[in-house]
Amino acid sequence: MQQLTVCVLLASCAWTVCAAAGDWCYQSQFTCDHQCNTPDKWNKANSNCAGKNQSPINIVTRKTVKDKTLIPFKFINYEQKFRTSIKNNGHSVQVVLPHLTTISDGGLPTTYKAVQFHLHWGNNGGPGSEHTIDGEQYPMELHIVHMKHHYTDLGTALSDPEGVAVLGFFYKRSVGANRKYEPFINALGSIRATNANTSMSGISLTQLIPPEQNLTNYYRYKGSLTTPGCTEAVIWTLFEDPIPLSMEQLQLFSNLQFHDRKPMVGTFRPVQPLNGRQVFRSGSAVILASSALLVAATVTALGLF
Numbered sequence: 126m127q128q129l130t131v132c133v134l135l136a137s138c139a140w141t142v143c144a145a146a147g148d149w150c151y152q153s154q155f156t157c158d159h160q161c162n163t164p165d166k167w168n169k170a171n172s173n174c175a176g177k178n179q180s181p182i183n184i185v186t187r188k189t190v191k192d193k194t195l196i197p198f199k200f201i202n203y204e205q206k207f208r209t210s211i212k213n214n215g216h217s218v219q220v221v222l223p224h225l226t227t228i229s230d231g232g233l234p235t236t237y238k239a240v241q242f243h244l245h246w247g248n249n250g251g252p253g254s255e256h257t258i259d260g261e262q263y264p265m266e267l268h269i270v271h272m273k274h275h276y277t278d279l280g281t282a283l284s285d286p287e288g289v290a291v292l293g294f295f296y297k298r299s300v301g302a303n304r305k306y307e308p309f310i311n312a313l314g315s316i317r318a319t320n321a322n323t324s325m326s327g328i329s330l331t332q333l334i335p336p337e338q339n340l341t342n343y344y345r346y347k348g349s350l351t352t353p354g355c356t357e358a359v360i361w362t363l364f365e366d367p368i369p370l371s372m373e374q375l376q377l378f379s380n381l382q383f384h385d386r387k388p389m390v391g392t393f394r395p396v397q398p399l400n401g402r403q404v405f406r407s408g409s410a411v412i413l414a415s416s417a418l419l420v421a422a423t424v425t426a427l428g429l430f
């Protein structure tokens with residue numbers, strides 16, 4: 126009987142290692158017992174991940190170029206409350222969105238419809254965004270994924286170099302809790318284990334993002350999905366105004382679990398080289414004061430004042 130138990134244990138361990146070896150993971154998941162493909166080895170999972178137009182990136186605000194075509198977005202049905210499913214997919218928490226929700230303008234070539242949203246975060250409210258602004262990593266980043274309106278599935282949209290538009294939002298720690306996040310954050314308690322899902326209702330995208338008048342300042346560049354297959358088919362928009370969440374609310378995301386039941390933390394890809402790409406900013410996006418001061422200080426030091 127004991128022998129049989131050992132055999133079963135060995136077989137299950139061997140299976141775990143084999144299954145993990147071909148799979149991708151975040152740096153936080155790598156241990157001697159779990160040797161998965163960390164971000165520096167994602168090109169083994171998909172060669173696209175070694176491409177020249179990868180995401181995320183660090184945005185150096187003083188190197189961004191102002192683009193007058195980057196006008197405010199038109200958000201259609203963002204205020205509509207919907208019922209949907211929310212799932213722990215082993216890498217993040219993902220929420221399916223009704224296709225009636227669309228975005229246009231904002232310098233986009235056409236109308237894009239919402240597909241899903243998911244997030245990237247750190248360890249217990251620590252740094253965890255994927256994009257960084259002048260080297261600053263925020264505690265969390267929201268990705269609302271859209272595809273060109275005439276496509277019916279994301280797979281087809283990804284074969285178009287402008288097929289996908291992702292709206293990225295940063296989070297900042299606030300003193301008080303963000304009540305508008307309660308239905309979403311409460312649902313996290315029901316999906317701690319990988320592949321768990323539950324339904325969520327009475328939620329709208331408007332209640333998850335900053336008010337529309339604060340969404341005119343954003344950055345724009347062309348990049349990729351930030352998980353394998355790393356497909357370079359994404360028009361990226363990163364909004365300047367962050368979403369407030371309390372420390373307690375941010376920490377609740379770290380209660381989710383990877384497939385091995387370890388805490389789901391550090392779910393971000395490190396920033397990728399720009400490789401000559403230009404990052405644009407909308408008409409009103411401001412160069413951060415710290416950079417402006419740095420420029421002023423340099424000019425002064427050079428005796429140009």
Ligand SMILES: [Zn+2]
Nearest residue numbers: 243245268351
């Ligand atoms: Zn993402």
